[in-house]
Amino acid sequence: MVLVLALDTATPAVTAALAEVTDGGLKGLGERRTVDPRAHGELLAPQIGRVLADAGVRPAELGAIVAGTGPGPFTGLRVGLATAASMGQALGIPAYGICSLDAIGRAAGPGRVLVATDARRREVYFATYLDGVRVTAPDVAKPADVRVDADRAVGEGAVKYSEVFGVPIDDRVLYPSGEALIALAADDIRAKAAAAPLTPLYLRRPDAVAATERKPVLP
């Protein structure tokens, strides 16, 4: 039995969850979510503390951490990954990265599903899932440019641009599920697989332009 903490900050939701992974299954012990796109840095750590305290679990009892690696707005996304990486290092336990869209796709259930989250700048991060399993690479685009090959769409990006996608919107699944993150990493956790450094799915390059020739100051 391994106690596993999951974190996700790839969307406006700050999520922390705790579950017990056993040889045969997974048992959720608690999950907290606060939706506030501007306060990931303030909210996440106390929320982890509460999820652990509610279950009567001390951090030192954790055996693994799972973090949503995005894609998502960069600043908030990094809060979750920096927290997961530092906790993993401090506790000497692996921290596994899982695509945050996968945690929505898995929670969305059977069928062919488009998962879309808000990428700001009038774009969405998206991927397509068949029975909870991703079948296209995560990408970022304007909603009108997304090739929709699904029976329905989920995620807060799907709700925000519902009229664009032309398929029914399922608004029950808006944000990554902590328990789904843990389920997606469960095989690695059971196998005690080595964890690679947590790498964010940025999908966009930094906005920066190379220095140009200086402008004249004399008239």
Added chain:
Amino acid sequence: MPDEPLVLGIETSCDETGVGIVRGHTLLADALASSVDQHARFGGVVPEVASRAHLEAIVPTMQRALDEAGVTLADVDAIAVTAGPGLAGALLVGVAAAKGYALAADKPIYGVNHLAAHVAVDTLEHGPLPEPAVAMLVSGGHSSLLLVDDLTAGVTPLGATIDDAAGEAFDKVARLLGMGFPGGPVIDRTARDGDPGAIAFPRGLTAPKDLLRHRFDFSFSGLKTAVARWVEARERSGEPVPVADVAAGFQEAVCDVLTAKALDACREHGVETLIIGGGVAANSRLRVLAEERAAKLGIRVRVPRPQLCTDNGAMVAALGSHLVAAGVAPSRLDLPADSAMSLTSVAVAG
């Protein structure tokens, strides 16, 4: 808490990822990863590039610091982290990581002020701080004169730049002379072969009318423009640009104003110690001129060694140690990163 607390400090306010470990006033480790090379082609620090680099560097830099000090996270008494001022996204990586370490290892956390940490770092080199003291912090991000009565309670800002930071002026002048980024070290080297008196560049905010309102403030934007005009006029006339003389004249103008105002602040407040910190404190001419002028006034100048002047984790640990020893309450786990953090708070209140 012990008198000589073991404190770990994390710094990510700009382009350096730093983790330092101190015991009391003794430096045990100072690990640093810099993304400066990634910013060079942009001619300045790109915030998103810096933030990405911090996330990649934080865990390995922490490991190097722990190994260097020969301690584990379980051994430390407190974790300090720069909460501001600085680049918002960059600060947030360090603050989030610090919270992860504090939460996992069950340690108190102190969100501290970056500028106050630049002052505190001098205790690692020269021992306890004589208070009151005047501190001048000059770097690519700051140019401030501060009155330090009690570092644990807060710091009084006396003046600051009203436009460019001193280090920014070095970067911009180096760029217009085609010398690359960062500008400080290359201008310092080039200036050694030049005549600082050959070209008279302006001294910002030193005219009598400016001194009325901006006695302890700085302005380097006019100086930068004056250098650009001078160089451009030369180029247009087809004459070669005496790069060493330009560098020396520019550097002299900056150092003249900085030292004159810093020592004026010491005199005004009856202070006998001037502490200089920040990347520009590594400038050789600034050190010499400050020493010369201070000696005549009976004022002592304290400048930490160059590695401690630039941004690093040791300075954050030094301030944290100072706060722990003074019994200051730690911050809470919901402490925010504050890109415009005021100097009236040395640490985020608990």
